[in-house]
Amino acid sequence: MRMTSSEKTQLLERYSRAEISALDLRRALGDIGYGDVIIELAQRNLPLPRASQAGREARIARARELLFPRVA
Amino acid sequence: MTNEARIALYVFDTGPLITLAAADSLDYLLYPNVTVVIPDAVFYEATREAGKLGAQPIIDWVKANHAKVELAVTNTYLNFEAARQTRPEARVANLGEQAAVEVIEEPARLQENEVAVLLCEETAILKRIQVNQPDKIVQLSTMDFLKLLEQERRIQSADAVFDRALAAGRNPSRAEKFSQHDPEIRDAVRETLELFKKRDTGLDR
Numbered sequence: 001m002r003m004t005s006s007e008k009t010q011l012l013e014r015y016s017r018a019e020i021s022a023l024d025l026r027r028a029l030g031d032i033g034y035g036d037v038i039i040e041l042a043q044r045n046l047p048l049p050r051a052s053q054a055g056r057e058a059r060i061a062r063a064r065e066l067l068f069p070r071v072a
Numbered sequence: 073m074t075n076e077a078r079i080a081l082y083v084f085d086t087g088p089l090i091t092l093a094a095a096d097s098l099d100y101l102l103y104p105n106v107t108v109v110i111p112d113a114v115f116y117e118a119t120r121e122a123g124k125l126g127a128q129p130i131i132d133w134v135k136a137n138h139a140k141v142e143l144a145v146t147n148t149y150l151n152f153e154a155a156r157q158t159r160p161e162a163r164v165a166n167l168g169e170q171a172a173v174e175v176i177e178e179p180a181r182l183q184e185n186e187v188a189v190l191l192c193e194e195t196a197i198l199k200r201i202q203v204n205q206p207d208k209i210v211q212l213s214t215m216d217f218l219k220l221l222e223q224e225r226r227i228q229s230a231d232a233v234f235d236r237a238l239a240a241g242r243n244p245s246r247a248e249k250f251s252q253h254d255p256e257i258r259d260a261v262r263e264t265l266e267l268f269k270k271r272d273t274g275l276d277r
Contacts, residue, residue, distance in 0.1 A: 022087055022193045033117070034090045034193075035125030035241075042241030048091070048234045050215055063189050063210045064220045066079050067104035 003029070012040055018049035078186045079106045084172045086118040087193030088214040093118075093126025095236035098133040100218070101191075102140055103226050109142045110134070112265055113149040113171035119261045125241060131260045135267070143268035146171040173200050182208050191217055 003011075008029065015025040015037070026032050029040075041048060081104060083089055089110070092098045101108050115134065119127040134141050148164075148171040155162040164170070172192075175181070182188060182203055190198070190211045198211055212220070218230030227233065 021196065022085075023196065033124055034086045035094070035118075035127070038090065038094055038125055038237055038241040040241075042238045048238060050231075050234070051213060056216060059210055059212065060216050060220050060223075063212050063216070064223060066077060066187055066189060066210065067081070067106065067220065068224050 008040075009044060012037075012044060012046055016041060016046040016049055018051045076185050079104070080109050080186070080188055081106050082109045082111075082172070082176065082188050082190045083114060084111070084176075084190045084192035084197060085168055085194050086114055088191045088217070089114070089118045089130055090124075090126045091214050091234070091237045093129040093133070094240040095233045096129070096240075097227075097233050097236070098129065100221060100227065100233075102137065103221060103224075106189075107142055108137075108140060109144050109175065111144045111149070111168065111171040111175045112146055112268070113152065114168040115143055116149065116261060116265070117168040128260070131264055134264055138267070143265065144171075144175045145269055146174045148174050149265075169194065169197050169200075172197060176201055176209070177203060 011020070011025055011028055014020045015022065022034060022037060025037060026034070029036075032040075038048070081101065083101070088101075089098070092100060115130070118124070119130050134143065148167065152162070152164050152167055155164075176188060176190070182205065186208065188209050190209055191214065192198075192211065193213055195211065198209075201209070203209065215230060215234070218227065218233050221227045222230045
């Protein structure tokens with residue numbers, strides 16, 4: 001069944017709010033590429049999802065320590 | 073595992089590549105000064121189709137930085153290429169994801185003091201990875217990576233990078249331009265992958 005424009009926008013809004021994954025979105029929209037996702041979001045003035053940083057600080061800190069080690 | 077660790081940055085799906093390419097910020101991947109590993113099928117998926125935002129910049133950037141970027145050759149992609157010889161319309165679901173998992177599970181990776189920072193938007197992929205020491209893997213989203221660069225004062229604003237990517241997506245002429253040159257992009261993708269395959273097998277010497 002073909003998706004209506006409204007349904008497509010709702011899906012993109014959910015992705016923009018980080019409620020669904022990029023993969024789920026891309027599959028639902030017919031296996032579109034990530035570049036197309038950016039274009040679709042941009043056309044609707046929706047932001048790229050910014051997942052909550054809460055709970056992720058530790059991994060960011062570890063990656064920072066690995067990627068930019070402090071010289072003793 | 074800090075000072076002596078050997079670190080590589082693995083770009084595990086197309087999201088980070090395309091977002092950074094659209095924002096004209098692919099060089100940010102080089103800021104940590106570690107090897108950047110891109111599975112061949114992820115590179116292919118990021119650059120294969122008409123209208124792909126960022127396709128040509130990704131090809132140009134990989135070629136220009138071939139000393140710092142490794143396009144990791146996988147059986148997943150080689151088998152896909154072989155299938156396309158007989159059936160050009162052949163498609164494989166989750167091709168990039170399969171190749172990425174294959175790369176990180178290679179026995180030669182993550183040995184001794186090696187640590188992988190995985191850059192990807194799809195966290196589900198991590199559940200598929202089976203390595204002996206999962207603590208050797210740190211997963212970051214594109215925004216995590218940009219926030220990290222912001223904390224390091226290597227970039228001014230992570231949010232501004234996302235805004236630039238969206239601004240590129242709003243420019244239809246840019247996407248149309250890519251679609252007109254799709255055969256050229258396909259050739260460029262093939263050439264780039266061949267170049268890296270030859271380098272890895274020593275055939276270019």
